[in-house]
Amino acid sequence: MTQKRTPLVNLKNISISFGGIKAVDGVSVDLYPGEVVGLLGHNGAGKSTLIKCLSGAYQADAGEIFINGKKVIINNPRDARDQNIETIYQTLALADNLDAASNLFLGRELIGPGGFLDESKMEAETRKIMARLNPNFQKFSEPVSALSGGQRQSVAIARAVYFDAKILIMDEPTAALGPQESEMVSELIQQLKKQGLGIFLIEHDIHNVMKLCDRASVMKNGLLVGTERVGDVTEDDILSMIILGKNPKVKV
Amino acid sequence: MNHDPKPENLASNQMGFLARFLNDTEIDTRLLGMLGALALIWGGFHFYGVIFNNFGAFLTPRNLWNLSVQTSSIGIMATGMVLVIVTRNIDLSVGSMIGVIAMAMGLLQVEILPQIVGIGHWSIWIMAVIVGLIFGALIGALHGWLIAYREIPAFIVTLGGLMVWRGMAFLSAGGRTISPVDGTFALLGGGPYGAIGAWGSWAVGLTACLGVAYTIYAGRKSRIKHNFRLRPKWAEAMLAIIGWSAIIGAVLLVNSYPWPKGIVKQYGAKIGQDLEGTFISHGFAIPVLILVTVGILMTILVTRTRFGRYVFAIGGNPEAAALAGIDTKWVTMKVFALMGMLTAIAAVIASARLNSATNALGTLDELYVIAAAVIGGTSLSGGVGKIYGAILGALVMQSLQSGMVLIGFDSAIQRIVVGVVLVLAVYLDILYNKRVK
Numbered sequence: 001m002t003q004k005r006t007p008l009v010n011l012k013n014i015s016i017s018f019g020g021i022k023a024v025d026g027v028s029v030d031l032y033p034g035e036v037v038g039l040l041g042h043n044g045a046g047k048s049t050l051i052k053c054l055s056g057a058y059q060a061d062a063g064e065i066f067i068n069g070k071k072v073i074i075n076n077p078r079d080a081r082d083q084n085i086e087t088i089y090q091t092l093a094l095a096d097n098l099d100a101a102s103n104l105f106l107g108r109e110l111i112g113p114g115g116f117l118d119e120s121k122m123e124a125e126t127r128k129i130m131a132r133l134n135p136n137f138q139k140f141s142e143p144v145s146a147l148s149g150g151q152r153q154s155v156a157i158a159r160a161v162y163f164d165a166k167i168l169i170m171d172e173p174t175a176a177l178g179p180q181e182s183e184m185v186s187e188l189i190q191q192l193k194k195q196g197l198g199i200f201l202i203e204h205d206i207h208n209v210m211k212l213c214d215r216a217s218v219m220k221n222g223l224l225v226g227t228e229r230v231g232d233v234t235e236d237d238i239l240s241m242i243i244l245g246k247n248p249k250v251k252v
Numbered sequence: 253m254n255h256d257p258k259p260e261n262l263a264s265n266q267m268g269f270l271a272r273f274l275n276d277t278e279i280d281t282r283l284l285g286m287l288g289a290l291a292l293i294w295g296g297f298h299f300y301g302v303i304f305n306n307f308g309a310f311l312t313p314r315n316l317w318n319l320s321v322q323t324s325s326i327g328i329m330a331t332g333m334v335l336v337i338v339t340r341n342i343d344l345s346v347g348s349m350i351g352v353i354a355m356a357m358g359l360l361q362v363e364i365l366p367q368i369v370g371i372g373h374w375s376i377w378i379m380a381v382i383v384g385l386i387f388g389a390l391i392g393a394l395h396g397w398l399i400a401y402r403e404i405p406a407f408i409v410t411l412g413g414l415m416v417w418r419g420m421a422f423l424s425a426g427g428r429t430i431s432p433v434d435g436t437f438a439l440l441g442g443g444p445y446g447a448i449g450a451w452g453s454w455a456v457g458l459t460a461c462l463g464v465a466y467t468i469y470a471g472r473k474s475r476i477k478h479n480f481r482l483r484p485k486w487a488e489a490m491l492a493i494i495g496w497s498a499i500i501g502a503v504l505l506v507n508s509y510p511w512p513k514g515i516v517k518q519y520g521a522k523i524g525q526d527l528e529g530t531f532i533s534h535g536f537a538i539p540v541l542i543l544v545t546v547g548i549l550m551t552i553l554v555t556r557t558r559f560g561r562y563v564f565a566i567g568g569n570p571e572a573a574a575l576a577g578i579d580t581k582w583v584t585m586k587v588f589a590l591m592g593m594l595t596a597i598a599a600v601i602a603s604a605r606l607n608s609a610t611n612a613l614g615t616l617d618e619l620y621v622i623a624a625a626v627i628g629g630t631s632l633s634g635g636v637g638k639i640y641g642a643i644l645g646a647l648v649m650q651s652l653q654s655g656m657v658l659i660g661f662d663s664a665i666q667r668i669v670v671g672v673v674l675v676l677a678v679y680l681d682i683l684y685n686k687r688v689k
């Protein structure tokens with residue numbers, strides 16, 4: 001991961017405010033193929049808002065986005081999908097009244113003969129990917145409102161993984177998962193990383209960050225505190241960046 | 253048969269008979285509830301007549317045939333209202349839209365087109381209908397644009413529409429009644445000539461029976477192909493038999509309602525035969541066939557197309573729909589345009605049936621339409637609704653209305669009942685949803 005390579009994603013000086021409050025203030029982060037970059041920070045630091053500028057949910061007030069070195073404009077979620085960016089939102093973004101398959105293919109439905117939805121094919125595909133991600137999952141015909149928090153989360157993960165993303169954004173993907181399911185997500189992250197995906201991982205559990213991430217970017221009050229290679233710092237270094245908002249290495 | 257036994261299947265052994273029946277046939281309890289309500293209303297009005305007037309007028313071919321015609325225009329609008337309410341909106345303007353669209357079509361075919369193409373020209377009714385449909389779609393699109401792109405609440409936009417379009421209906425002809433409408437146009441409203449007769453009804457009925465059989469067969473084939481849970485064979489057979497009986501029953505019913513003597517005589521004179529005393533069946537009325545066609549097309553739109561899927565996704569979680577790349581504003585605008593177009597179809601039927609266009613046509617229809625959708629299981633919190641439910645709901649509302657007319661309730665009492673039923677239907681929906689959750 002030499003810095004000479006072009007980054008897969010380069011977010012430059014991204015700023016966005018809501019009614020005068022600067023949620024993200026001039027933050028720059030980058031991501032290389034086959035790399036996992038952790039985004040850390042206390043609640044309300046601006047992590048979700050930053051990645052929503054990349055996923056097309058928000059449009060940044062200022063700043064630029066480069067994908068593979070090329071400047072791109074992402075105005076809406078469709079633009080992001082066109083760039084092979086898939087997102088697991090913190091809120092999961094599921095339509096509660098629809099079943100797992102409908103949610104998985106939402107906005108990208110499979111169309112069969114006659115231009116009609118190919119429901120059976122979509123359900124069959126959903127069964128396949130869920131068997132990989134969460135073998136215990138059986139509730140295919142119920143609306144996702146009838147699922148547990150963890151089951152809902154696996155549907156959201158399946159949706160992001162199914163469509164061959166190059167860039168994956170995971171906003172607290174294991175928040176609602178049990179230990180076994182969390183472990184499967186960790187394995188999934190490592191496997192996707194091997195396939196060359198770039199992953200932004202928002203995660204509060206510092207152990208998971210140390211285990212899964214190559215680098216960690218820490219935010220506080222909308223500002224970037226710093227980005228460090230996980231191998232070069234200790235857990236305590238990162239914790240102090242999160243809590244004090246100071247980069248111990250820079251101070252030295 | 254079932255490759256991945258699910259808990260619900262294992263449990264079915266311990267279920268009661270009714271629960272197992274419902275589980276295996278996949279009939280929802282809501283449908284049963286509506287059929288029960290319908291039976292209660294029909295029986296209630298009929299026996300009220302038997303007891304107090306010595307004559308039960310409700311369960312007669314004549315009344316049921318008229319009921320089917322009256323249900324058509326409300327039913328057609330109710331299918332559109334399902335989509336409107338599913339997307340967490342409301343349309344209070346449909347009654348007024350009927351008025352203004354009917355006036356436009358009336359003026360066109362009675363006062364404008366005859367001057368251009370000549371009186372009684374064959375193309376008049378077609379042009380009137382097409383212009384009506386376009387006009388309806390445009391009004392709906394305007395509402396939708398204000399709601400989706402200008403972000404004015406649907407309640408306000410369509411409440412304004414309720415006033416504006418009724419006012420326009422009055423202004424368009426200075427309050428005059430426009431009649432009579434074009435002869436062919438009038439057939440779209442039903443009546444003895446606007447029905448397809450005994451043989452036509454049998455043809456439609458048999459086609460429908462084949463349709464039911466094919467739907468069940470194709471559904472089973474697709475489930476087998478993908479290894480999904482199958483209905484037991486007996487349940488499939490039961491569904492087919494229920495469907496066929498309902499269809500054949502309907503055909504027998506409409507065929508047992510004869511033309512009135514005067515019409516038979518008139519028709520005989522026209523074709524130069526003495527038909528005195530001949531039994532000529534009405535058969536299905538054209539507006540009913542329009543309703544059935546609209547119902548089928550709307551069901552396909554809702555369940556089998558992207559558009560339908562997006563409508564429900566928006567209702568379930570607008571934010572999630574937008575994040576999935578759905579253009580929620582455009583979909584919302586299309587829903588209202590569709591509502592406008594369906595309202596235009598209803599306006600065709602209503603004015604054709606009356607053989608005239610009046611500026612008061614469709615007054616209070618919005619209440620019946622909304623009540624029909626809600627009774628049919630459309631949830632006001634959005635995301636849930638069924639087309640067939642709305643049509644059955646329209647039948648329930650219209651049964652109430654015509655039953656009250658039949659036993660001589662005056663319009664003041666009718667309004668009170670409709671108002672109470674509307675509130676009650678929403679309350680029951682809330683209770684039902686609480687129990688489900």
Ligand SMILES: Nc1ncnc2c1ncn2[C@@H]1O[C@H](COP(=O)(O)OP(=O)(O)OP(=O)(O)O)[C@@H](O)[C@H]1O
Pocket residue numbers: 018022023041042043044045046047048049050090
């Ligand atoms: N749509 C919005 N409107 C107004 N303010 C917002 C909006 N979205 C985020 N904010 C504000 O921006 C700031 C950053 O929020 P964000 O959701 O990015 O935090 P976060 O780092 O993801 O926190 P958490 O760990 O709790 O998920 C917060 O102060 C929040 O109140």
Ligand SMILES: [Mg+2]
Pocket residue numbers: 047048049090171
């Ligand atoms: Mg967040």
